[in-house]
Amino acid sequence: MGEKKRKTPLVGIVMGSDSDLPVMEEAEKVLNQFHVPYEITLSSAHRSPNRTQRYAKSAEERGLEVIIVGAGAAAHLAGVIASKTTLPVIGVPIDASPLKGMDSLLSTVQMPGGIPVATMAIGKAGARNAAILAIQILALKSPQLRVALREYKEQLEQAVEEKAKGIERGSA
Ligand code: RP5
Numbered sequence: 001m002g003e004k005k006r007k008t009p010l011v012g013i014v015m016g017s018d019s020d021l022p023v024m025e026e027a028e029k030v031l032n033q034f035h036v037p038y039e040i041t042l043s044s045a046h047r048s049p050n051r052t053q054r055y056a057k058s059a060e061e062r063g064l065e066v067i068i069v070g071a072g073a074a075a076h077l078a079g080v081i082a083s084k085t086t087l088p089v090i091g092v093p094i095d096a097s098p099l100k101g102m103d104s105l106l107s108t109v110q111m112p113g114g115i116p117v118a119t120m121a122i123g124k125a126g127a128r129n130a131a132i133l134a135i136q137i138l139a140l141k142s143p144q145l146r147v148a149l150r151e152y153k154e155q156l157e158q159a160v161e162e163k164a165k166g167i168e169r170g171s172a
Contacts, residue, residue, distance in 0.1 A: 007037035008063040011134045014055060014081065016044045016071035020094050024070045026124045027092070030131035034148055036138065039064075045076040052077065056084035066134040069117075070127060072096025075104040078117040090133055091117040092126040 011031055015024045024040070031038045043052040059067055059081075067085065069078035070092035078091035091108035095101035101122035109119035118133060120126030132152075139145035 009037045009039040010063065010065045010138055011036055011038040011131070012055075012059055012064045012067045013038060013040040014043055014052075014067065014069050014077065015040075016042075016075065016077045016094075017096075018042060019096065020070045020072060023094050023124055023127050024068075024092065026127035027068055027070075027131040027134075030128055030135070034131075034135050034145065034152075036135055036145075043077070045071070045080045046074075049080075052080055053084055056081040059085050059087055066090065066137050068092065068127075068130045068134055070094050070130075071108070072101065072104045073099075073107075075107040078108050078119075079111055079115060082111070082115050082117050088137055089117050090130040091119045092130050093119065093122045095123055 013024055013027055013031075015021065028038065028040060041055065043055055045052055056067075064087060066088050067081060068090045069081055071077040072094035073096050075091070075093055078089055082089040093101050093104035093108045095104070097103055105119070105122050108117055111117050120129045120133070132149075135145055135149060139149055
C-alpha cells in the first residue's frame with residue numbers, strides 16, 4: 001500500500017526556543033482536532049535572525065496561510081516575522097522570564113502602526129486561542145471548517161451546561 005500523501009501545511013507554528021514547546025503544543029492539539037495541516041519549527045529573532053528571515057520570506061510560497069508565533073522574554077519574533085510576510089501573524093506571549101510573560105505580552109502586542117501582530121493571552125490559553133483564530137481565518141473560505149467551528153462552540157456550551165448541573169444547588 002502506498003504511503004498517504006502528506007498535505008501541504010496551511011498553518012505554521014514557530015517558537016523562539018525548544019523551552020516554548022510545552023506551551024505551543026496546545027496550538028498543535030487544536031489544529032490536530034480540526035484536521036488542519038500544519039508545520040512546527042523553531043527559530044529565534046535574536047539567536048538565528050537569518051533562519052527567521054528565511055522562514056518568513058518563504059512562508060507564502062510554501063503554501064502557508066497563517067503563522068502562529070510563540071516567544072518569551074523580549075519577544076520580537078512575531079514582529080520580525082510579520083515584517084517579512086503579508087500573511088496574518090498571530091502572537092503568543094510566553095511566560096519565560098522573571099517578568100512572568102508581561103515582558104513578552106508587551107513586546108508582542110505593542111507593534112508600531114503598519115505591522116500588526118494579533119496578540120493572544122499569555123501561555124497555554126493563548127496558544128489554544130491562536131490555533132482557533134487561525135482556523136477561523138481559514139474558515140472564511142472553507143464551509144467544512146465553519147461547520148466544525150460551530151460544532152466546537154456547541155460543545156463548549158454543552159460542557160458548561162453539564163458542569164452547571166453538577167454544582168447547582170440552593171438553600172430554598
Ligand atoms: C525567548 O527566550 C524564547 O522564546 C524563550 O521563551 C525564552 C527563553 O529561551 P531559552 O533560554 O529557554 O532558549 O527567546
